[in-house]
Amino acid sequence: xxxxxxxxxxLSGSSPQLGIIGLGQMAQALLRPLLEQDLxxxxxxxxxxxxxASAQNLQQKYQIEVGLDPAPCLNTPFLLLAIKPQQxxxxxxxxxxSIELSTPQPLLISVLxxxxxxxxxxxxxxxxxVRAVPNTPAxxxxxxxxxxxxxxxxxxxRSQVSALFKPLGQVFELPESQxxxxxxxxxxxxxxAALVVEGLADGGVAAGLPRQLALxxxxxxxxxxxxxxxxxxxxxxxxxDMVSSxxxxxxxxxxxxxxxxxxxALMEAVVKAAERSRQLG
Ligand SMILES: NC(=O)c1ccc[n+]([C@@H]2O[C@H](COP(=O)([O-])OP(=O)(O)OC[C@H]3O[C@@H](n4cnc5c(N)ncnc54)[C@H](OP(=O)(O)O)[C@@H]3O)[C@@H](O)[C@H]2O)c1
Numbered sequence: 555x556x557x558x559x560x561x562x563x564x565l566s567g568s569s570p571q572l573g574i575i576g577l578g579q580m581a582q583a584l585l586r587p588l589l590e591q592d593l594x595x596x597x598x599x600x601x602x603x604x605x606x607a608s609a610q611n612l613q614q615k616y617q618i619e620v621g622l623d624p625a626p627c628l629n630t631p632f633l634l635l636a637i638k639p640q641q642x643x644x645x646x647x648x649x650x651x652s653i654e655l656s657t658p659q660p661l662l663i664s665v666l667x668x669x670x671x672x673x674x675x676x677x678x679x680x681x682x683x684v685r686a687v688p689n690t691p692a693x694x695x696x697x698x699x700x701x702x703x704x705x706x707x708x709x710x711x712r713s714q715v716s717a718l719f720k721p722l723g724q725v726f727e728l729p730e731s732q733x734x735x736x737x738x739x740x741x742x743x744x745x746x747a748a749l750v751v752e753g754l755a756d757g758g759v760a761a762g763l764p765r766q767l768a769l770x771x772x773x774x775x776x777x778x779x780x781x782x783x784x785x786x787x788x789x790x791x792x793x794x795d796m797v798s799s800x801x802x803x804x805x806x807x808x809x810x811x812x813x814x815x816x817x818x819a820l821m822e823a824v825v826k827a828a829e830r831s832r833q834l835g
C-alpha cells in the first residue's frame with residue numbers, strides 16, 4: 555500500500571490533485587492533518603464552497619485555492635464530496651457538471667451520510683465512487699473511518715483511498731449494507747460519549763468535586779477504561795465485575811444505571827441514528 559505522501563507525489567506535479575466540494579467541519583478535519591503533516595502540498599488542493607465570505611475566510615486560513623466554481627475541483631484525480639446530503643440535489647444542478655474531464659477515471663470520495671453508492675454513481679457517471687464515513691476524533695488522529703467501494707474502483711484506487719485516510723485514524727473496509735450502522739456507532743457515537751462524559755461530570759459536581767476537575771476525570775476515566783478493555787481484550791462485563799465488590803459503591807451505582815435503563819437508551823440511540831442515516835439517503 556502506498557504511504558499518503560507517496561500517493562500525492564506519484565501523481566503529476568503541481569496541478570491540483572485533491573478537489574474538495576464543501577470545505578465545512580468534516581472536510582477541514584480531514585484536510586488539516588494532511589497539510590500539517592506535510593502529506594499534501596497546499597498547491598495540490600483546490601476547494602469550493604457555497605458563499606463568497608466563507609471562500610475568502612478558508613482561503614486565508616489554509617492558504618489553498620477556495621472558490622465558488624466546482625469545475626476546478628471536478629477535474630482532479632481525487633474528489634472529496636463533503637457537502638450536506640440535503641445540498642446534493644442543488645449542487646448537481648450546477649452547469650460545471652457538463653464539463654469534460656481531463657483526468658482519466660477520477661475517484662470520488664463521498665462523506666455524505668446515507669447517500670448510497672448507486673446514487674453517487676448516477677450523479678457522477680465518469681468517476682469511480684467510494685463512500686467514506688469518518689468520525690470527529692479524526693481531528694486528533696484518533697478517527698475511525700468506514701469505507702465502501704463502488705464496483706468500478708480498482709485495487710490501486712482502494713489502497714490510495716485507504717492511504718488518504720490513514721493519517722486520520724483506523725480505516726475499516728465494509729460492505730455498504732453495514733455503513734449506516736457504522737455511522738450510527740462510530741460517527742454519531744462521539745456525541746453519545748460526550749453526553750456520558752457530561753452526565754458523569756455533573757454527578758462528580760453533585761458529589762462535591764470542582765467542575766473542571768470533574769470534567770477532566772470523567773473524560774480520562776472513559777478513555778482509560780476503553781484502553782483497558784481494548785488492550786487486555788476484556789469483555790465489558792469482565793471489567794464491570796472486576797470493579798464491583800459485594801455490597802460496595804460500584805454495584806450501588808450500577809443498580810441505579812440499570813433502573814434508569816442506560817443500556818437500553820444507548821442501544822436505541824444507535825438504532826435511531828442508523829435509521830436516520832438510511833432516511834437521509
Ligand atoms: N460533522 C461530522 O461529524 C460528520 C461526520 C460524518 C460525516 N459527515 C458528513 O460530512 C458532510 C459535511 O458535514 P459538515 O458537518 O462538514 O457540514 P458543514 O460544516 O455545514 O459544511 C458544508 C460545506 O458545504 C459547502 N456547500 C454547501 N452547498 C454547497 C454547494 N452547492 N457547492 C459547494 N459547496 C457547498 C458549505 O459552504 P458554505 O460554508 O459557504 O455554506 C460548507 O463548506 C455531511 O454530508 C455529513 O453527513 C459529517
